Amino acid sequence: MVPLAAVVAALAVGAVLLGVFGANPITGYRALFTGAFGGPDELAATTLKSIPLMLVGVGICIAFRTGVINIGGEGQIIMGAILATLVALALPDVPRPILVPLVMVAGAVGGGIWGAIPGALKAYSGVNEILSTIMMNIIAGFFMSFLLEDWLIEPGAIRIQQTKRLTQNADLPILPGGTRLHLGILVALIVAFLGYLLLFRSSLGLRLRAVGHNPHASRAAGMKVELSITQALAFSGACAGIAGAVLVFGSESHRLIGEGGPLAFTQSAGFNGIVTALFGGLHPLFTVLSSYLFGGMLAGGISLQRAVQVPQALVIALNGVVVVFVVGSLLLRARVQRWAEGDVQMEGRA
Template sequence: MLALEKRPEHSQALVYLSPLIALILTLAAGVVLFFVLGVSPARALYAFFVYPLTSAYGWAELGVKATPLVLIGVALSLGFRAGVWNIGAEGQLTLGAICGGAVALWLYEVDSVLVLPLMMLCGMLGGMSWAAIPALLKTRFNANEILTSLMLTYIATLLLSLLVHGPLRDPDGFNFPESRIFGDSATLPILWAGTRLHLGAALAALAVAGTWLLMSRTLIGFQIRVVGQAPAAGRHAGFSVNRMVWFSLLFGGGMAGLAGLLEVAGPIGQLLPTISPGYGFTAIIVAFVGRLHPVGALLAGLLIALSYLGGESAQITLNLPLAVTGVFQGMLLFFLLACDVLIGYRIRYRSLARMRHD
């Protein structure tokens, strides 16, 4: 019989190995999944994980898809460390897109280098204001932030739909529910000519470095780590839990809002009824696979971005449904959570007779 035995100390090596083991197991499960779907697993895995990276364009697209995932994943890592469960990043992303996008439409005629910075600022503020609601309800009324932030996501999606059907609709757009296409001064500069890789990728890299400094070098970063690992120690040290809730949610909301704005000012270029294929939810997986560490979130963000690209490529070349991507992402998180047991425990083989003897 296999039995779990508690390790005297947590294994640091396995903290980093666990995502790799989980990835291998996910791929193995993928082989089974493709077999069931009646597709050659070798061809499917090639289409999913290799083909997207065989062209320069593919690498640029990887950066485009990774940008929102990394931005939000990094911010959620910080919050999850503090034990603040912001599940509504998708809604905060939407609000960022609405607020920043509204600025772009309001300043449609204006040609100035200040338009983009103003849009980014408003996008962040939009995301932060949406995240402030669960923060207020949590600190003031003790309402569970998981449920409130998630409900606000549905409201945000409806709000976006309402606006692109009404006030923000393109006046010359034949009543299609979409806004005008943003002007040049409201569109992000392209970093790599001939691709869609935009300034946002650089901002995401900056966010990784910035959050890493914040977590390792500042007092609030220290408090977050203490409260996350040992809540009792945090209380004794007099760290305010409410402050942690506010900080985590506002930080997450700001980053998600920025990510939303970058999507509409970058690859999309206008406001549409749907602007994200669930980046805000997938970023939760990014945070966990990235071990709740900014640099980890960067790597995990790239991996998950690849799964999005792979899904599209498999849809085109093998006619596989796009939903396979979601299944892959869910499986990765499952296997990761299962592998994480190895951090605190080891597996020992014990004969049944011995177990009875014990």
């Protein structure tokens, strides 16, 4: 409820912003809504935007519930995409029913390794994971540029950071229905369900959550806290890595493109996934819903921009306002809760 109220409040602030730019907020928001949910094609576009958010978001649920702050979704997406691309380049003739799952697994492995490294650094040497995951993003971004400028660059292309069109056997199949919607959404839903099983129905997940709430008690109960922290970031990275693979093989150009910088390729899903996960209460299934809403904001934002002729930067700012309000409201709620309980507990003590 609180996050929804935050979204409404953010849209109200956004309306003022639109007004300042001389645009009619009602026209703008109507365009936003129809652009996001107005018809089959719009719904498909929204879904496509939401897939990476869902995948990264599920990973964020796993990490945050273990008490690990993963800001490294961007880098993990990129490393997943790179490893998946390498597999597709190496095995172009493997039949589609095998190659598609294979590149998804490759994405998971690439992202998982990129998550496990800061995980292990935190668990065994106490390196702050917020800093290390951000730095791993930068490394991954430059590593992608490096590969695409040289080894993986499309033969014949000059100075365009992209691979050749990858084998059709790795293309994510388009789902029936006449839209551009592809198999990636099923992948995301399956990962979300597995994430839910992992966190709330498995003994491994119980350990992760236990460590997230209270590492001291977890250790005293016989759990290996360091292992859990490493596992959490590895799983989290794996989810983001799958998002990377989906971004490559579900894209219309079917190639890994580094042009425009890492954020252009990842669509900032590594960061926005944090927001959708928080909005979804760090629950994988609710994160699917919140990612869909956020995807709608992204897809509808384009229509809004066209309808009322505002700069693209304003649409990005509008998204930013929503993020700030949602995250802020969650922090505020946590603080209010602590305060209310703390006060009662103080009284309980004699």
